Amino acid sequence: MTEIRYLAPSTLDEAVKAFAAASGAASILAGGTDLLVQMRAGVRQPGTIIDIKKIADMTAIEDLGGGAFRIGAAVSGATLAEHPTFGKAWPGVLEAINLIGSKQVQGRASPGGNLCNASPAGDSVPAMVAAGAVVTIQGPNGRREVPVEAIPAGPGRTTLTPGEIVVSFTFPKRPKGSGDAYLRMIPRTEMDIAVVGLGVNLVMEGGVVKEARVGLGAVAPTVLLVEDAAKALIGSRLEDAALEKAAEACRAACKPINDKRGTIAYRTKVAGVLLKRVAAIAAQRAGGN
Amino acid sequence: MSKLHVTTTINGEPVEYLCDASASMLDILRGPLGLTGTKEGCGSGDCGACSITVDGRLVCACLMLAAEAEGKAIGTIEGMAEHGVLHPLQQKFLEMAALQCGICTPGVLMASKALLERNPDPTEEEVRFWLAGNLCRCTGYDKIVRAVMETAADMRETVR
Numbered sequence: 001m002t003e004i005r006y007l008a009p010s011t012l013d014e015a016v017k018a019f020a021a022a023s024g025a026a027s028i029l030a031g032g033t034d035l036l037v038q039m040r041a042g043v044r045q046p047g048t049i050i051d052i053k054k055i056a057d058m059t060a061i062e063d064l065g066g067g068a069f070r071i072g073a074a075v076s077g078a079t080l081a082e083h084p085t086f087g088k089a090w091p092g093v094l095e096a097i098n099l100i101g102s103k104q105v106q107g108r109a110s111p112g113g114n115l116c117n118a119s120p121a122g123d124s125v126p127a128m129v130a131a132g133a134v135v136t137i138q139g140p141n142g143r144r145e146v147p148v149e150a151i152p153a154g155p156g157r158t159t160l161t162p163g164e165i166v167v168s169f170t171f172p173k174r175p176k177g178s179g180d181a182y183l184r185m186i187p188r189t190e191m192d193i194a195v196v197g198l199g200v201n202l203v204m205e206g207g208v209v210k211e212a213r214v215g216l217g218a219v220a221p222t223v224l225l226v227e228d229a230a231k232a233l234i235g236s237r238l239e240d241a242a243l244e245k246a247a248e249a250c251r252a253a254c255k256p257i258n259d260k261r262g263t264i265a266y267r268t269k270v271a272g273v274l275l276k277r278v279a280a281i282a283a284q285r286a287g288g289n
Numbered sequence: 290m291s292k293l294h295v296t297t298t299i300n301g302e303p304v305e306y307l308c309d310a311s312a313s314m315l316d317i318l319r320g321p322l323g324l325t326g327t328k329e330g331c332g333s334g335d336c337g338a339c340s341i342t343v344d345g346r347l348v349c350a351c352l353m354l355a356a357e358a359e360g361k362a363i364g365t366i367e368g369m370a371e372h373g374v375l376h377p378l379q380q381k382f383l384e385m386a387a388l389q390c391g392i393c394t395p396g397v398l399m400a401s402k403a404l405l406e407r408n409p410d411p412t413e414e415e416v417r418f419w420l421a422g423n424l425c426r427c428t429g430y431d432k433i434v435r436a437v438m439e440t441a442a443d444m445r446e447t448v449r
């Protein structure tokens with residue numbers, strides 16, 4: 001076995017430089033709840049491990065006012081749960097992140113790791129897609145910003161180019177009447193991988209949906225933004241017909257696999273069921289805001 | 290072989306060790322440091338037998354690199370009893386027979402302590418969700434959950 005190096009740079013520039021210099025032989029370490037499992041299983045053998053948690057930006061939570069937030073890519077779910085205002089502005093995103101694993105896993109697991117691991121079933125991803133979160137990326141060629149849904153490229157693959165590191169997620173301002181929610185379907189009540197995961201973010205005015213976004217996970221090679229579902233909801237009062245149309249859009253977006261957790265037919269059906277349930281929760285929250 | 294030199298604090302005591310970059314915290318605790326109270330059930334984050342705290346935060350020692358302990362405060366089961374006096378959770382687990390083989394017990398205790406520090410009056414459902422990452426294959430969860438609930442009640446009584 002060749003020797004592994006461990007680096008814990010304190011600045012982003014150093015981290016990017018080291019990551020780029022290793023040209024593919026290095027792995028970024030956030031909470032390690034995917035990386036260390038993969039290393040132990042022998043499916044990942046990085047020559048260098050770059051721990052990003054000593055970089056201040058990576059673990060910061062910034063309340064930008066008006067419901068807008070910037071959260072560092074390596075913030076743990078447990079830290080985010082204890083933040084005084086984040087969960088009030090973005091309850092759906094927080095509940096999605098807090099569904100990841102056990103309390104012990106929550107102590108380390110980060111949204112950046114969840115996104116970059118690129119599992120189609122990553123729980124935080126549909127909620128962040130629905131939220132319209134923007135990812136800030138730093139690489140050898142500088143900084144760029146893309147929507148969350150632009151990162152996953154397929155199971156275990158991202159659109160990040162060599163040397164690029166996800167720095168933070170920016171969540172937009174929350175207009176009055178905003179609400180978001182996330183639910184996943186799993187065969188157990190805890191500690192399982194989503195059969196379907198679905199996030200909805202709504203802005204309502206006088207009972208009418210003004211803005212909507214729907215993120216759908218675990219039913220295709222990547223998490224999806226389902227624009228047709230959002231279109232069906234916008235302008236409606238979430239009447240049965242509008243909800244059914246949005247549910248149909250979710251079912252149509254599914255390209256799932258058959259596995260021990262769920263068949264293609266089951267996953268597809270559940271996607272529609274979840275759309276209705278999650279939209280109801282998001283609407284209720286929007287009413288309280 | 291260049292080993293990493295790590296300076297950390299374990300159960301309040303300053304500790305130094307050398308480790309490979311790929312060594313887990315669990316490897317170092319159970320190996321060179323001889324702190325074998327922290328158990329290895331799965332090595333993949335599923336069972337919670339390796340539960341420790343890092344700066345007060347509950348984590349799996351099997352999913353943390355030993356190198357990451359630099360400058361941190363680590364808490365293990367060996368630090369739970371103070372001056373030879375068992376923690377109320379430990380005492381209650383004995384009284385209520387909330388363990389059989391004991392492999393899961395250090396992790397369950399570390400997790401339960403972390404819960405009661407944050408929530409002194411948890412509901413049964415909250416206890417069950419909090420301990421969802423701690424697997425026990427012999428006691429059954431009822432005795433464990435009841436022992437945690439009773440300890441919480443006792444500790445609230447003592448505070449009053």
Ligand SMILES: Cc1cc2nc3c(=O)[nH]c(=O)nc-3n(C[C@H](O)[C@H](O)[C@H](O)COP(=O)(O)OP(=O)(O)OC[C@H]3O[C@@H](n4cnc5c(N)ncnc54)[C@H](O)[C@@H]3O)c2cc1C
Binds near residue numbers: 033109
């Ligand atoms: C017992 C257990 C239960 C789990 N349950 C769930 C669950 O219910 N739902 C779920 O979605 N996941 C679950 N997971 C998977 C995992 O916990 C999550 O995907 C978690 O969010 C990963 O975050 P991390 O910080 O630990 O990532 P790491 O393991 O540190 O990193 C994950 C991957 O992303 C890369 N990476 C990390 N951060 C960055 C960055 N900023 N820039 C570029 N690349 C980066 C790493 O190199 C690695 O490839 C579970 C894991 C375990 C062990």
Ligand code: FES
Binds near residue numbers: 328329339340351
């Ligand atoms: S040994 Fe760490 S969770 Fe099982």
Ligand code: FES
Binds near residue numbers: 390424
């Ligand atoms: S007492 Fe044996 S595993 Fe819990």
